Amino acid sequence: MTDYSYYPGCSLEATAIEFNDSVLAVFEALQVGLHELDDWNCCGASSAHSMSHALSLALPARNLAIAQKAGRDVVMPCAACFNRHKTTDHVMRNDPEQRAGLEKMIGFEFTGTVGVRPLLDVVGNEIGLERIRAMVKRPLTGLKVVGYYGCLLVRPPEITQFENPDNPQLMNRLLETLGADARPWSYATDCCGGGLSLTKSSVAMKLVTRLADRAREAGADAIVTSCPLCQLNLEMRQPKTSPKMPIFYFTELMGLAFGLEKAGGWWSKHLIDPQPLLRQLPV
Amino acid sequence: MLDTTFTTQINLLSSQTIQLCYHCHKCTAGCPVAEDMEFGPDRVLRLVQLGEKERLLASHDIWLCAGCETCGTRCPNEIDIAQVMDALRQIAIAEGVRPAEPYAEKFHKVFMGVVRYMGRMHEASMLGAYKLWSMDLLSDMDSAPVMLLKGKVPLLPHLLKGRGEVRRIFEETSNVKRET
Ligand code: SF4
Numbered sequence: 058m059t060d061y062s063y064y065p066g067c068s069l070e071a072t073a074i075e076f077n078d079s080v081l082a083v084f085e086a087l088q089v090g091l092h093e094l095d096d097w098n099c100c101g102a103s104s105a106h107s108m109s110h111a112l113s114l115a116l117p118a119r120n121l122a123i124a125q126k127a128g129r130d131v132v133m134p135c136a137a138c139f140n141r142h143k144t145t146d147h148v149m150r151n152d153p154e155q156r157a158g159l160e161k162m163i164g165f166e167f168t169g170t171v172g173v174r175p176l177l178d179v180v181g182n183e184i185g186l187e188r189i190r191a192m193v194k195r196p197l198t199g200l201k202v203v204g205y206y207g208c209l210l211v212r213p214p215e216i217t218q219f220e221n222p223d224n225p226q227l228m229n230r231l232l233e234t235l236g237a238d239a240r241p242w243s244y245a246t247d248c249c250g251g252g253l254s255l256t257k258s259s260v261a262m263k264l265v266t267r268l269a270d271r272a273r274e275a276g277a278d279a280i281v282t283s284c285p286l287c288q289l290n291l292e293m294r295q296p297k298t299s300p301k302m303p304i305f306y307f308t309e310l311m312g313l314a315f316g317l318e319k320a321g322g323w324w325s326k327h328l329i330d331p332q333p334l335l336r337q338l339p340v
Numbered sequence: 341m342l343d344t345t346f347t348t349q350i351n352l353l354s355s356q357t358i359q360l361c362y363h364c365h366k367c368t369a370g371c372p373v374a375e376d377m378e379f380g381p382d383r384v385l386r387l388v389q390l391g392e393k394e395r396l397l398a399s400h401d402i403w404l405c406a407g408c409e410t411c412g413t414r415c416p417n418e419i420d421i422a423q424v425m426d427a428l429r430q431i432a433i434a435e436g437v438r439p440a441e442p443y444a445e446k447f448h449k450v451f452m453g454v455v456r457y458m459g460r461m462h463e464a465s466m467l468g469a470y471k472l473w474s475m476d477l478l479s480d481m482d483s484a485p486v487m488l489l490k491g492k493v494p495l496l497p498h499l500l501k502g503r504g505e506v507r508r509i510f511e512e513t514s515n516v517k518r519e520t
């Protein structure tokens with residue numbers, strides 16, 4: 058199995074530390090090597106493009122140059138980081154004039170030989186569900202969940218080149234592979250308002266409340282994400298009035314189903330403790 | 341005669357053709373924050389077409405857009421409205437327009453200030469600076485102290501070896517205008 062370059066992104070060093078830990082543990086168990094990019098920088102998230110279009114392309118371009126030198130496809134767990142890097146990659150491949158400017162600024166020649174890949178894509182399509190099924194020691198039977206993508210993994214589709222933004226399937230198929238009861242729902246790619254979580258919390262709260270309500274209606278007891286910004290917002294902005302629904306990273310559930318010992322250390326990092334829910338599961 | 345200077349500027353900055361919008365309202369129908377906006381995405385485009393620069397730069401809408409790309413994905417004319425919102429923000433910041441949503445504007449500035457200096461986001465520094473500025477120590481930021489206590493946000497920043505390169509990227513891009 059090929060190794061990959063790894064771009065954790067800033068959130069995974071801090072608020073999403075359990076995402077990082079679970080990614081590394083799961084890849085180690087699957088024996089797929091992840092090599093962190095040397096001296097990577099912040100992609101600028103949703104702030105750079107609010108201030109300067111050129112900056113929003115140039116910050117990821119420096120990382121693409123580092124990844125190109127490393128010579129492996131680069132895996133990105135954070136949906137926002139993936140979106141920003143994939144946008145720059147798209148410009149590099151399709152706009153010779155802007156590419157020339159970026160190449161000059163960063164000091165490299167873009168060859169297009171390494172791909173920018175979302176983590177879920179590599180897990181589901183490269184490693185593959187069959188290999189994952191073979192690793193499951195403790196099926197998550199009885200765990201009722203909905204898979205949640207958010208915006209930036211799938212939109213705009215001509216840039217992300219991943220799953221259909223209207224009806225993505227991979228996350229639920231992965232969750233079923235782990236033995237969980239993945240409920241169908243229509244809100245997997247509705248916006249949670251993560252970008253407004255710290256600046257307009259009333260709007261973020263409205264969107265999060267709606268998503269949590271829809272998840273409950275679908276019969277789920279938890280939401281599974283693949284984005285650290287969504288995860289934090291979904292935990293932080295659920296209303297205090299109703300019982301709070303735990304929010305998992307899909308890699309945490311992989312680690313749990315694989316029976317990894319490390320999984321026990323992730324739950325205490327959550328703002329909404331998932332342990333009461335996990336304790337109800339038949340082991 | 342309609343003054344098209346502003347429309348042209350937005351077209352250039354956003355790489356979109358605003359004139360293509362025929363106001364079918366599909367974008368606004370699917371916009372998650374439209375009900376909290378003053379205009380909503382399709383009327384924002386109408387105002388761009390009409391050259392209503394001041395009203396737009398002073399509007400809440402340009403800061404409330406969550407950048408979810410739902411509108412651009414659905415627009416029959418393939419107008420990427422999030423890019424238009426970005427262009428409006430960029431002009432508002434460049435021209436020092438007083439933002440209708442000061443928290444949002446400040447957040448982006450503080451965020452990019454940390455990245456410019458350190459090369460990566462350091463959430464403890466960012467939250468500290470943002471909280472001090474907003475003087476909103478408990479309500480909106482209620483969960484931040486909990487996170488620090490949980491030992492998730494490292495108190496000391498990681499400084500990049502390539503900090504100088506990152507700073508140079510900031511300098512070289514500060515005045516670059518987007519080509520068509
Ligand atoms: S969906 Fe497109 S054409 Fe329709 S109103 Fe919105 S921007 Fe205009």
Ligand code: SF4
Nearest residue numbers: 371405406408409411
């Ligand atoms: S990108 Fe902005 S304007 Fe478009 S649907 Fe999302 S929030 Fe609304």
